[in-house]
Structure formats: structure tokens, C-alpha cells
Amino acid sequence: MFERAIPLLNALRRRTGGGPAERDAHAAAREVLQPEEVEGVRPPVLLEAGVERIRAPAPFSVLETERAIVTAERVVHDPVIRWTFERAVATPHGWANAAFGERYDRAMLSDPLRGELARVGSLHYCIGFVSWRFFGHWLTDAVAASLLAPEDEATWLSHPPAWSHCRDYRALLGLAPLDAPAALAERLHVYQDYSQGSLKRERNRRIRARMRARADGAQGGGRVYLRRGEGGVRRMIENEDALIEALSRDGFRVVDVLSSDARTLVERTLDAEVVVSLDGSHLDHTHFTVAEGGVQLAMIEPDRFTLRQVGICRANGVIPASVVLEGSAQAGYRVDVDEVFRTLELAERRRAAAPPA
DSSP states (O other), X not given: OTGGGHHHHHHHTXXXXXXXXXXXXXXXXXXXXXXXXXXXXOOOBOOHHHHTTOOXXXXXXXXXXXXXXXXXXXEEEOXXXXXXXXXXXXXXXXXXXXXXXXXXXTHHHHGGGSSOEEEEEEEEEOOOHHHHXXXXXXXXXIHHHHTTSOTTSEEEOOOOTTOHHHXXXXXXXXXXXXXXXXXXXXXXXXXEOOSOSHHHHHHHHHHHHHHHHHOTTXXXXXXXXXXXXXXXXXXXXXXXXXXXXXXXXXXXXXXXXXXXOHHHHHHHHTTOSEEEEESSXXXXXXXXXXXXXXXXXXXXXXXXXXXXXXXXXXXXXXXXXXXXXXXXXXXXXXXXXXXXXXXXXXXXXXXXXXXXX
């Protein structure tokens, strides 16, 4: 029973939370899997008119950091680090041992008290706060982190039950993480793995290869408009129908996220030359399927601005492009259809002139 209470005792002692320095102080071991890397890049394709509309950052973003990406020609990729903690309890809402832990929700305190407490020698905890909260980070960060574990050791890759695409991707990619309400690990490994350096790129290639191998009914290629629908936080483009009509006349196919399982999304976007969509986690469905050298254009709200997709595009050999929408969450959003086509034209010129950077 004591083992089930470890997260609760940890919380009572106020030993939960912190960053890399706190992990360093309490971990039994620390291993740098990839050192810091510096990379020269080309800025994303983004018209000046869009830059002028930027007003506020997306949640958990800093506006100055996001604005810097607009013009940056040099990127620093933080190290990939693995920490090992002894006799720790893993749950879908965080993890803890007697000395330290990280809690994403209060449910972590009660998770070990419900049902089975699995026991494993070595467990790789691939979830972080951001991938616990956002599906897109689960797909591009947590799944990639799971490939850092030795094949004969267990991984933890939990997700909210409502994220049905996660179950699809686990099957599609041949992943078999530990399924249990909670687990006691003699050695629990946690990661810093959000950067898009050489180690992430190598794993991205493996993920793309697995998807390609299993997309036996692929109907991809060409140009795709990925329609988000009303999943997640409600964010709609008022004139989306006019945009879709214009793109369709230009040869775009429409793929609907909400009505498609993961395999269908992979098969219908595989080797797409261009993908256009509203920014958000749903756009991550295409990071491993857009053709290398292709273009991903994200339409971004001016009052929740983020260029998160840019680094992931580069790590997959894809040219990042963006259009900043007009309007606001209160008044509604509209897209300048002509601006979408002008941005696509610039991206296509870059694609024709040189490999992406």
C-alpha cells in the first residue's frame, strides 16, 4: 500500500515540480543523448502584412520568442537528455518517487489507488506536461521519445480516452506501450526531447517509414486542404467555404479530420506536395506524411500566434509557410484568400529553387 501512496506523500512534502536543474539534483543518473546543436535556417514564408496583424501569443508561448522565429536565420537545438529515477510511480497525470516528481493534474494522487499497480524493472516515461495537454505534441514529441527506449524495455505513452487518433497511431506504428492505471518502476526514465535536432530527425525518418509501410491503401499526393472542423477548442474561419472553393478550383483535395481515423488521414495525405490548414494539433497529422521538399501552410490566429509548426517542418524536410488570419476570437476570424495564394506562390518558388532549410 505504501508504494501506491508515493505520489501523495511526495505532494505533501512539496517535492513536485521544477525543471532540468531540479531533475539533475534528484535523479540517480543523467545522460545526454544529443548535445546542443546550432543550425542555419531560412525564415518561414510569411508576408509582412501578416506579421503586422500579430497581437498576442498562443497559450504557453511568449510573443517575443514567436516573433523572433519570423526572421531567425540561426536556430539552437537544446540537448536531448534522459534522467533516471529510482522506485518511481508512473500515472497518466504525472510521476513521482519519494524525493521528486512532476504532477500535471491532481488525479495523479489517486491514480495509483485505482486498479492494478503494474510492476516493471525499467520504464521510459515519454509524456511531458505539454504532450499530456495537446494531441499534436503527443504525436510529434511523445511518440518520438518512445523510440529512444531500448526495444526490450517498457514505455509509457498514455493519452486522454477522447483522443481516439492516439489509439490508431499506436497500432499503425506498431507501438506497444504499457497499459495500466499506474506502474511502479524500479528505474523510471524521463526525457527532455522537445528540440528538433539531428536525433529527432533520425527518429522522424523512422516514423515516416513505418507510416509509409502501413499505408497500403494510399490515395495521397497532390495538394490537400485539411479541414479541422469543430474538434477541440472551437476556432472557425468564417469564410472557410470560400477558401475551400478557391483551393478546389486550383486542384486541392479536402480531407476532413473529424470523420477520418489515423490510417485514413495517413493514406489521404501521404506524399502531399502542399498541405493547407488552420494551425493547431490536427495539423500534426501531416508532419510525417507531407512529401520531403513539400510545403505546409498554417493559417494562424493573430491573438494566439505561434510558429511551433516551423521547427517540426524543418525537421521533416518540409518548407514552412504561414498566413496570419484577420479578426479575433471575439469578433471571429477571416482569411484573405488572395494572401493564401500569394504565400503559396512564394513557397513554391522556394521549393523550385533549392532544398528546404
